[in-house]
Amino acid sequence: MAFAPNIHSWVYLAEFQNGGTWKGSFQNKNPYTLADFAKLSQEEQRAVYTARNQFSELCLVSYTSQYALGVFEGLKAFPQADGSWTMFRPLDNCKRMQRSMAGILQPTMEPEALLEALLELMRHTIEQGVDIKYQSSWERDHFNNACAIYIRPFSYSEPGLGVNRSQTPWIIAVSTPVSGYFDSGKSTAMISDRVRAMPGGTGWIKCASNYVISMLARCEAREKGFMEAIFLDGKEQRYLEEGSGSNIFVLLKNGTLVTPELKDTILPGITRDSVIKLAKAEGTCVEERPVSISELLSDGAELFATGTAAGLVPIHGIDYKGSYYDISSQDEESLTVRLQTRLKGIQYGLLPDPYDWVVKI
Missing domain, CATH: 3.30.470.10 (Aminotransferase class 4, branched-chain amino acid transferase, N-terminal domain)
Structure with a gap:
């Protein structure tokens, strides 16, 4: 399904x-x-x-x-x-x-x-x-x-x-x-050299035209055996922005959870906002700021994607300029799995909803 x-x-x-x-x-x-x-x-x-x-x-x-x-x-x-x-x-x-x-x-x-x-x-x-x-x-x-x-x-x-x-x-x-949005199996991503959005454009709008580039990048990633494509910023090709259909989070080795700050090149994800609130509620320091690919490679302990379709999906490794980098295995004790469990638990009614997020049909 x-x-x-x-x-x-x-x-x-x-x-x-x-x-x-x-x-x-x-x-x-x-x-x-x-x-x-x-x-x-x-x-x-x-x-x-x-x-x-x-x-x-x-x-x-x-x-x-x-x-x-x-x-x-x-x-x-x-x-x-x-x-x-x-x-x-x-x-x-x-x-x-x-x-x-x-x-x-x-x-x-x-x-x-x-x-x-x-x-x-x-x-x-x-x-x-x-x-x-x-x-x-x-x-x-x-x-x-x-x-x-x-x-x-x-x-x-x-x-x-x-x-x-x-x-x-x-x-x-x-x-x-x-059912699941991504294919089952090990979750990996490729850093795309395509540009999803530029300042002054429509990157913040969930409009049809934005997804042409996303489709191209994701297809290229899948053809090379990766689950997802991740875009860097259009100006410098230095900072993480989004996945092909998801927001991106990086847990640093010092315990800080970082996600790119919202601007007109990034879609304001509702799952993204939910994860930020859940992480802060358990005492995690969360920063919304630019996060570079070099910071991810040198200081990243965990990496995951969020979105309505994706939910919260761990990413275990990335390909950047032809070189592959392993990320943490993200076991049951990892922040990624804890947040995934809480988010899905609230959505499926297994856990209480202290935020009034759930609406009965």
Whole structure:
């Protein structure tokens, strides 16, 4: 159940009106019970997913399809041991989507309104039936391969040709079942020589165009046997910035946890913010500042990536300019594993949530 467009039948569509309001509706596209869907052949199942991925309301030639003028979010619904479902900090995702849409000059939806739409979408989806239940076996590897529902709201423009802003965009939300984002096995990364973002650009916005470079770098890394690509800054190619789809943390040998400070080249990750709070709560000194590749290689004790899709993933080694460097094995006593256990424990309801991050569906 890796990331794939295996879209659940319920979807949400909202169109911005010239009067300044959003007109939204829920659609149940090609619905099946779990039992009936399981009876279909693989080819028939693929046909259902393809049909669910077609939206007659959306145009082919648009500012989004031609110029990548669109934004998106990613958040998850988590199954709980008692059979209920929750979402993790969903209002923060909705606020970030509002900032992203404003960042590319699209009209925005109030975060609270988008959150209610996403909650209702999940209520419909879960009632329809999803083949995911909490498994105690997930706890054995700190939920590395646990399943969840991934929720993807995104914006899409009206018809357009010629570089211009979107005046009456759509917001669409779909969901899919997911498990681990990265391939299982030893976690390693390659320092990419590509530039993800430059000052004054859109690096801080979760917009479609940013992910072209991320895709190229990640594909190059995977072709060479690495799990992830890590970008350095665009000006000096000296300081760590992000992974292809994640924020980056370095635990120094002196016990200080460092992560690149937020600026307009770095996406303000919600998991990133959560990890900072969890680390500080257990007494770890956390610094948000520039961290150079040379500091990582000379003083780094642990390295990990964070993100909604990734969760919290240890990185055991990196390739830099053709040379491979081992990082700590990160055993059960490491800060990486402790933070991973706490974060996932809160998300899956195994541990208490003192921060009011969890929202019941």
